[in-house]
Amino acid sequence: MQEIKQLIEAGKLQDAISHCQAILKKQPLETDIRSAYIELLCVNGELDKADKQINLLLxxxxxxxxxxxxxxxxxxAQQSRVDFSQGGATAEVFSDVDAELKAIVALQVAIKDQNNADVVSLCAALESxxxxxxxxxxxDLxxxxxxxxxxxxxxxxxxxxxxxxxxVLEWQAPTSILEQVWRRVHIDIINGASGDAFIPLTYLNSQSDAEKLGRExxxxxxxxxxxNEQSMYQGVGHKMLLIGESAQQLAYFTRDLDVQETDVDTSPQAALV
Incomplete structure (x- = not known):
């Protein structure tokens, strides 16, 4: 396990996965190694493979x-996130359908179809x-x-x-490899749900080890x-927010506010837990 941790600290995700595979080939009953392997597969985006490994572990x-x-x-949940980004599954929300929600749903399809005109207009509509x-x-930037x-x-x-x-958004200290990328939080939604959930710290299109581990x-x-138009951009690597005039990594964003209920329509449509 120490070598796996060292590889992750060095940003070598693929090497850490290969290391787990080599050990499990010789010692298939090493549950700690298989557990780490499952988490590494999740970080790497190999969700189906990770799910099958969990069944084997159980x-x-x-x-x-x-x-x-x-x-x-x-x-x-992560697979639904992937599907949504590809114009498939519908995300759960805590508000009625509005212009913002319509724009982000339509935008995923436009990006998938590489429809440049629609991408530009829908990004503008979403921000507006x-x-x-x-x-x-x-x-989000x-x-x-x-x-x-x-x-x-x-x-x-x-x-x-x-x-x-x-x-309210309170980050919990990571207790595993996976929680370095899918971070546990306590979140309160105005007039809505409250509880523990997980927030992905990296963008879906991340490709390199450094991007998948949120190092860049x-x-x-x-x-x-x-x-006379601006290009529209998607991120890779660690998520970045624009807060006022400053860019900030998502992992450093916290909130504990007394927000008036009239500030936003948040009819509870679902629960987090």
Whole structure:
């Protein structure tokens, strides 16, 4: 386990995965190594493989059932996150359908279809709707997310939560490899749910080890700008927020506010747990 931790500290995700595979090939009943392997697969985006490894782990070590089932729920939530980004599954929300929600849903399809004109117009519509409803709130620097925070529920559901809907956000110290990337939080939604959930700290399109581990951030254009237009960008690596005039890593954003209930429409549509 020490070598796995050292590899992760060095930012060598693929080497850590290969190390686990080599050990498990010789010692398939090493439950600690298999548990670490499962978490590394999740970080690497190999969700189906991780899910199958959990089933194998549960058959070998039934006492890991609670932890294994919890990770499987997060895998389901993460898969829904992936599906949503590809224009598939619908995210859970805590508000009625509005211009902001319509824009972000349509935008995922436009990005998938590489429809440049729609990407530009929908990114603009998403930001305009966010600014009109909550101009002083933080926003993700990723133009495909803008005023939304992605949340993985412990119930296996994927949520899109507006920053303006969050009254409390408290990060918990990571206790595992996976929690370095899917961080446990306590979150309170104004007029809505309250409880523990997990927030992905990295963007979905992350490719390199450093990006998947949240060690760096970069940007990829998702539209080709016409004259007098700005290109739209999606992030890779650690998520970045714009708070006022300053850029800040998502992991450093906290909130504990007394927000008036009239500031935002937050009819509770779902629970986080």
């Amino acid at each position: 058959s070998q070590a039934p006492d890991t059932a609670i932890g294994g089932k919890n990770v499987q729920q997060l895998i389901r 709707a966010r600014y009109q409803s909550s101009p002083t709130q933080p926003r 990723d133009d495909s997310l803008a005023g939304y925070l992605e949340v993985l529920g412990t119930n296996g559901k994927f949520y899109l939560v507006k920053f303006s809907q969050i009254s 951030t970069d940007w990829q254009a998702i539209s080709q700008a016409a004259e």
